[in-house]
Amino acid sequence: MNFLTGQYIHRRTFLRGMGASLGLPLLDAMVPAGRERPPALRASMERPRLIAMEQSHGSAGSNQWGATQNLWSPVEGGRDFDLGPTSMSPLEPFRDYLTIVSNTDARMAEAFSPQEIGGDHFRSTATFLTHAHAKQTEGSDVYVGTSMDQLYAQRFGQDTPIPSMQLCIEPVDQSGGCPYNYSCVYTDSMSWKSPTEPLPMVQNPRQVFDQLFGAGGSPEERASRLRTRGSMLDVLVNRIGELARDLGGEDRNRLEHYLNDVRELERRIQLTEERNASGEERELPEAPAGVPDSFREHVETMFDLQVLAFQQDLTRVFTLKLSRDASARVYPESGVNAGFHPLSHHANNEQEILRFAQLNTYHVSTVTYLLDKLKNAMEGDTHLLDKTAVIYGSAMGDPNLHNHRRLPLFVAGKANGKLSGNLHLRAPEGTPMANVFLSLMHMLGLEDIESFGDSTGAMALNFPGTVSTVSAS
Numbered sequence: 001m002n003f004l005t006g007q008y009i010h011r012r013t014f015l016r017g018m019g020a021s022l023g024l025p026l027l028d029a030m031v032p033a034g035r036e037r038p039p040a041l042r043a044s045m046e047r048p049r050l051i052a053m054e055q056s057h058g059s060a061g062s063n064q065w066g067a068t069q070n071l072w073s074p075v076e077g078g079r080d081f082d083l084g085p086t087s088m089s090p091l092e093p094f095r096d097y098l099t100i101v102s103n104t105d106a107r108m109a110e111a112f113s114p115q116e117i118g119g120d121h122f123r124s125t126a127t128f129l130t131h132a133h134a135k136q137t138e139g140s141d142v143y144v145g146t147s148m149d150q151l152y153a154q155r156f157g158q159d160t161p162i163p164s165m166q167l168c169i170e171p172v173d174q175s176g177g178c179p180y181n182y183s184c185v186y187t188d189s190m191s192w193k194s195p196t197e198p199l200p201m202v203q204n205p206r207q208v209f210d211q212l213f214g215a216g217g218s219p220e221e222r223a224s225r226l227r228t229r230g231s232m233l234d235v236l237v238n239r240i241g242e243l244a245r246d247l248g249g250e251d252r253n254r255l256e257h258y259l260n261d262v263r264e265l266e267r268r269i270q271l272t273e274e275r276n277a278s279g280e281e282r283e284l285p286e287a288p289a290g291v292p293d294s295f296r297e298h299v300e301t302m303f304d305l306q307v308l309a310f311q312q313d314l315t316r317v318f319t320l321k322l323s324r325d326a327s328a329r330v331y332p333e334s335g336v337n338a339g340f341h342p343l344s345h346h347a348n349n350e351q352e353i354l355r356f357a358q359l360n361t362y363h364v365s366t367v368t369y370l371l372d373k374l375k376n377a378m379e380g381d382t383h384l385l386d387k388t389a390v391i392y393g394s395a396m397g398d399p400n401l402h403n404h405r406r407l408p409l410f411v412a413g414k415a416n417g418k419l420s421g422n423l424h425l426r427a428p429e430g431t432p433m434a435n436v437f438l439s440l441m442h443m444l445g446l447e448d449i450e451s452f453g454d455s456t457g458a459m460a461l462n463f464p465g466t467v468s469t470v471s472a473s
Contacts, residue, residue: 050152059360079423125325136182142186162315166189168324170323205301205302233259370390439458439459
């Protein structure tokens, strides 16, 4: 390869060897000087990335008293809002990338008949990204709606090796019926390819890593590398060296930084597997060996995998379910020693509501790791946080009542210039959260979609004239 004479690397270049497949980050050598950019390159540079995260059990600020204390949403609307009292306070360093939308509803998660009363946990996850009402059934005849992440992936993810990926932190492998005559698939699936096709989620970081990097094409290869503590990159060292010799200085530095990130992530996964296979007592004895016992460590590993996938343009769409509905998990790092679901039923006790808010703050604090990683991952002349929309929210409002009003929701990132950030929008009473998602879909390039779920119209997510538009065509 000689890039000084007009040749360039294809955006879909992979380094392969012995079951390993390594995609590359965007390099200057992939951009042909003075020539029209190939479609694959244009798409990888211009298409927004999407991450949608659901946190079960709503928020303390969705409670009537909690709302008066601004435990979730700020007092002020507009740009001069104070995050201090809220559970979003850890996001202060990223306020320029933060769009808060408060006071929306997910009425499609409510009970439509007396037989559905009590089943809110087993509708909420299925409703969050579909804003459709889940059919009450314990059988295979499930029905809800196509989720917004899949609408985006079906339109703009087909030119990537993996159209979308679905991840989770807690196990979601129950089969058959859950309580209140609902199939467990409703609470086990955020993403729906169609109203009848839920997509499974992956909990084990090792499985995600191997899918992204083709590491160990057979169980024997994976077992061999684990025994030797070798890296997937070791089998590609010659190919990496050949590529690096033909790159300019900046590209070599970019490639080296990227490879260091890959190697460090693989090392951490290996250490987790070794620790969990050592025979020492585990906090999560039923979890696979590749799953860290620490919630924060697990979440950060999943975030690292998402950023590396975006850098390679292997996929542009992720969903991540942060907790299982009705989970009693305790988060020691939060300073709260009560289980998540039990504490969410605070019986309107103000001190318990404040403890629940502390737990909400802890969960939000983990997202700052992702935002920082995206902001430090350069692609062309900007970083991935400028190109990404990170949705965080829930279709559950006040968990003590199992209602679906005053829902927690924020979007971080600029969605490739479509979101201005540094904005708190308080929706009029009765506004469906689906209105926000409809607007986001328009910003992501799905302008022809006129309605979504129970939407009543797109909700404007910017002040007029505050953002630049970037063509994704």
